[in-house]
Amino acid sequence: MTEILGVNAQALLPDNKKTDRPLFMVFAILAFLATLTLLASAAGYRASADWRSDLAESITVQVKPRAELNRGPNGEPSDPAIARNILLQLSAVKSVTILPPERSQELLEPWLGDTPLPDDLPLPTLLDVRLHAGQILDSQQADAALLAANIRADIDDHRQWDREIKRTTRAAQTISLTALVLIITASITAAIFATRAAITGQRRLIDVLHQVGAPPSYTARLFSTSFAMVGLKAGGVGAVAALLLSTLIGLLFSSSGGFSYFQPGLHMAFFDLYLVVAVPVILAIIIAIASWRTILKTLFEEIYP
Amino acid sequence: MTEILGVNAQALLPDNKKTDRPLFMVFAILAFLATLTLLASAAGYRASADWRSDLAESITVQVKPRAELNRGPNGEPSDPAIARNILLQLSAVKSVTILPPERSQELLEPWLGDTPLPDDLPLPTLLDVRLHAGQILDSQQADAALLAANIRADIDDHRQWDREIKRTTRAAQTISLTALVLIITASITAAIFATRAAITGQRRLIDVLHQVGAPPSYTARLFSTSFAMVGLKAGGVGAVAALLLSTLIGLLFSSSGGFSYFQPGLHMAFFDLYLVVAVPVILAIIIAIASWRTILKTLFEEIYP
Amino acid sequence: MHTPSSTSIPSAQTQPSAAGNNANIRANIRFERVGFRYTRDVEILSDVSFSLPRGSMTFVTGPSGAGKTTLLKLIYLHMQPSRGLITVFGQDTSQIDRKAIPTLKRRMGIVLQDFDLVDHLNVFENVALPLRVAGRKQATYRDDVLGLLKWVGLGARAHVLPQMLSGGEKQRAAIARAVIAKPEILIADEPTGNVDQDIARRLIRLFKEMNRLGTTVVIATHNTDLISEDANVLALTNGQVSRINTGMRVKV
Amino acid sequence: MHTPSSTSIPSAQTQPSAAGNNANIRANIRFERVGFRYTRDVEILSDVSFSLPRGSMTFVTGPSGAGKTTLLKLIYLHMQPSRGLITVFGQDTSQIDRKAIPTLKRRMGIVLQDFDLVDHLNVFENVALPLRVAGRKQATYRDDVLGLLKWVGLGARAHVLPQMLSGGEKQRAAIARAVIAKPEILIADEPTGNVDQDIARRLIRLFKEMNRLGTTVVIATHNTDLISEDANVLALTNGQVSRINTGMRVKV
Numbered sequence A, B: 001m002t003e004i005l006g007v008n009a010q011a012l013l014p015d016n017k018k019t020d021r022p023l024f025m026v027f028a029i030l031a032f033l034a035t036l037t038l039l040a041s042a043a044g045y046r047a048s049a050d051w052r053s054d055l056a057e058s059i060t061v062q063v064k065p066r067a068e069l070n071r072g073p074n075g076e077p078s079d080p081a082i083a084r085n086i087l088l089q090l091s092a093v094k095s096v097t098i099l100p101p102e103r104s105q106e107l108l109e110p111w112l113g114d115t116p117l118p119d120d121l122p123l124p125t126l127l128d129v130r131l132h133a134g135q136i137l138d139s140q141q142a143d144a145a146l147l148a149a150n151i152r153a154d155i156d157d158h159r160q161w162d163r164e165i166k167r168t169t170r171a172a173q174t175i176s177l178t179a180l181v182l183i184i185t186a187s188i189t190a191a192i193f194a195t196r197a198a199i200t201g202q203r204r205l206i207d208v209l210h211q212v213g214a215p216p217s218y219t220a221r222l223f224s225t226s227f228a229m230v231g232l233k234a235g236g237v238g239a240v241a242a243l244l245l246s247t248l249i250g251l252l253f254s255s256s257g258g259f260s261y262f263q264p265g266l267h268m269a270f271f272d273l274y275l276v277v278a279v280p281v282i283l284a285i286i287i288a289i290a291s292w293r294t295i296l297k298t299l300f301e302e303i304y305p
Numbered sequence C, D: 001m002h003t004p005s006s007t008s009i010p011s012a013q014t015q016p017s018a019a020g021n022n023a024n025i026r027a028n029i030r031f032e033r034v035g036f037r038y039t040r041d042v043e044i045l046s047d048v049s050f051s052l053p054r055g056s057m058t059f060v061t062g063p064s065g066a067g068k069t070t071l072l073k074l075i076y077l078h079m080q081p082s083r084g085l086i087t088v089f090g091q092d093t094s095q096i097d098r099k100a101i102p103t104l105k106r107r108m109g110i111v112l113q114d115f116d117l118v119d120h121l122n123v124f125e126n127v128a129l130p131l132r133v134a135g136r137k138q139a140t141y142r143d144d145v146l147g148l149l150k151w152v153g154l155g156a157r158a159h160v161l162p163q164m165l166s167g168g169e170k171q172r173a174a175i176a177r178a179v180i181a182k183p184e185i186l187i188a189d190e191p192t193g194n195v196d197q198d199i200a201r202r203l204i205r206l207f208k209e210m211n212r213l214g215t216t217v218v219i220a221t222h223n224t225d226l227i228s229e230d231a232n233v234l235a236l237t238n239g240q241v242s243r244i245n246t247g248m249r250v251k252v
């Protein structure tokens, strides 16, 4: 494997299992945390996207009853019909259905039980508003238009919900991003530390290689390849462990019934499998670059004139 | 500082700022992550405790209206009074108040608007049940007792809510604990790695110290003290940074209005300040022990006969 | 550049002196039918027997690979013999408690073949290391160390790092470190391999002065020019004693 | 134990030979009024001028600290002079591109005063290192390396680690590494400091044989016994050339 890169690293560097084992663990843990963070934020993203598209597609408008009823020619209240026309003129609206009074009664059932309601009970009328895909209803505009027609209506566009979801998502993203940046920084610094330690420990090898005419890139490749290999293996272990843990959590939650926040995200996606490959590779690349730069810098500062 | 421990570590070990800087960063990041995890779970714990005590103290029972009304001697419905007596017999219940019909109407307002309601509208009656502090209502028992008296009632003990909170809290705890265990493991392995690297790099110093008659504990103290100092300083920096970040997040969320999940926990507590002292000290102790053990093991295996 | 100036041997204050007083009967070295092998195959030393009286000075000679360094390592408790008996400071080395070894080491001075100077400590600090490990404060030994450095020709190099020394200068610094604590036993492995004859003779004079004041001195060298006619010589060939002074023969 | 057997010098196959062919006029060393100082204060070398013709063999002598090692470091491109001109392989060393240095180093063999063996590589691997760095496969050099190890008396120690060698054995391994790639220039700093006279003479014979086949040899030593009457000598005292053979004098 390492031979491909032109240097047989394993044979020139000491086979220092004892020193490498803790380094392996550090990288494995970092990869584990990185993968977990990525999986969690992917899950969170999917969940919030699901919710928001659910919320966005259909909006319920409640047209409130008035004391002096304003009835149409066939005796039905005319307010809902007017509201329907107003709403249909908005560009985002695809269709508006006036729901039958039974639906309004259903809403009251939890409060009033299934006792027959008096006929003259002023029930609100529900309108089911469907939007064009990807469009958002400007509810302030709709409010204003309805108010202008002297119609008292409540637009339940889940604004409060939506705002909370957005906010939760934003907070989660900030935390994930901070964590990721820190994990990457930790990987880089761990790689730099390991390289510097290796330079100190293998100073004689480096001096001798210089003495016998090895160019700096030869020596640098020796070290960065060996560290990158450790990172790749450790990253693989960490990423797989993270995937297993997240699958386990997903299974636990989905088997014990619906769970609003966690569940939508915890079904495994193809993306998660990509992560398990990408994290170790990216980790190895980060480590390779960090240690390559560190050793070349040291070589040019201290050894090569 | 290090002189206190009997060895002037700074003078005998090389003043290796370059090698120590990445180690410092690794420890600082680990301390940052640990503090953040602890702050978050402390906040989460406080939040869930707040919610649950809010929820637990008062319970709302809705007694449903029936078609054939069962009125008492003064013409008021007798179901609520019966329900009240049944509930008062439960050991957890401190008091039960029958709320006036206006409160029931308030519930319907969003649906029916503020139009005057017909007198014969069958409204449910609300009972406000207060519990003894720390006691929990066994709602299945209450349900059964009410059903036996042929009363149709809904006990809104927020069971669904409660279950979700418990579940979220448990999931968050599992994740925090996993993260903490990983962070501690990473600290230990980083300390072991740094110690092994130092042993390789400072092998000559160790040999010479052995040669001139330094006992193993002298050499071990030299290294573990120096690493513990790095850990203490780095831990301090990381913990303070984490506190600042969490305070900042707290301020951002509280200034932009109520936010159900995050806010309750993000006000700073005294406990948080303890954490900022405890994390670096614990980190330093962990590092000192890990490096002390590592170096003594190596000394006895490789150098002292 | 920094060849020794013509100052005379430093005064008793800066010189080993106390050693003689507390170096009693224990301070001698005795090998009885000692055999040693690093790996399973060859015996590097076999049936080596000799006794070095307290306050003696002995040269160990022999070709490269004869076992000189191995013999010295056995004396300074670096290893245990595979068979036979070694007594140092009157104690059977196989019976010495592990915890007592640092204390015994502090009573010895050792110059290794590849002078073990600590890279990041300057010459003064390197030489003062044994005193520091013994818990002494710098103020109490500063003058002694500087005086000794002057004597070995490193007076002007006290505050430079070892990497700034020439080969011979390093060797002299290593010797200074071995003698600074006035050891009861001084062991030197090829101490003059990297210096010219003039300095070599000067160093041998230092060893002789230490010996005169009571230190038992053992020097391994291939530089036979340095060995005077009347010196004690222990010659090794193929892991066996091939020549030995009558006074050092051990009765077993 | 592992003193050199009495085998004759290895055949041409295992010996430097190609060097002579491509070592043309470039393969010489020339110093013109060279001055060097490590730190600001003293000049370690001042006004050093000499010319070493291609295929010559020269001994650099002088007391400890005279500047022998410093002079060799300037030749093998470890440092640049503070003033003056140095030409190696016909090239002004101050004009050499940094990237070309590894290539030039591969045409030199270097033995340092503190033999730089890599701890975790065995003797064979240490000696073969220059060939490996030059990209050669083990199969093509295995016999050469083993033959050379036999010649320096390490035939039986090829597969042990350096820490299992005696001081003199380490020195011989370092010399073997310096000559294995048949360098055009061979630089040896005190190569016989840790071996007895017999082995020292044997090693000098190896250097002479290399030289006979075309390699320019420069040896720094304080062991004047090794230097024959007719040898080229460059004597340093206090950083200046105090004695030089007429053929090496440079006209400036």
Ligand SMILES: Nc1ncnc2c1ncn2[C@@H]1O[C@H](COP(=O)(O)OP(=O)(O)OP(=O)(O)O)[C@@H](O)[C@H]1O
Residues within 6 Å of the ligand: C038, C039, C044, C062, C063, C064, C065, C066, C067, C068, C069, C070, C071, C113, C222, D001, D002, D157, D163, D164, D165, D166, D167, D168, D169, D194, D195
């Ligand atoms: N750690 C070791 N493991 C195995 N063999 C060893 C070890 N150290 C030394 N030897 C072998 O033991 C023999 C004697 O070594 P020793 O160092 O005692 O020789 P010496 O007389 O000091 O030689 P020199 O004059 O070259 O220093 C040598 O052949 C050497 O290769």
Ligand SMILES: Nc1ncnc2c1ncn2[C@@H]1O[C@H](COP(=O)(O)OP(=O)(O)OP(=O)(O)O)[C@@H](O)[C@H]1O
Residues within 6 Å of the ligand: C001, C002, C157, C163, C164, C165, C166, C167, C168, C169, C194, C195, D038, D039, D044, D062, D063, D064, D065, D066, D067, D068, D069, D070, D071, D113, D222
């Ligand atoms: N890196 C350095 N920095 C400063 N001074 C140095 C450095 N290396 C050597 N010196 C000084 O330069 C002088 C010449 O050193 P050099 O190593 O050339 O001497 P040498 O002739 O090889 O001596 P020896 O025979 O003892 O090896 C010495 O006084 C030494 O202390």
Ligand SMILES: [Mg+2]
Residues within 6 Å of the ligand: C068, C069, C070, C113, C189, D166, D167, D168
């Ligand atoms: Mg030896």
Ligand SMILES: [Mg+2]
Residues within 6 Å of the ligand: C166, C167, C168, D068, D069, D070, D113, D189
């Ligand atoms: Mg030198």
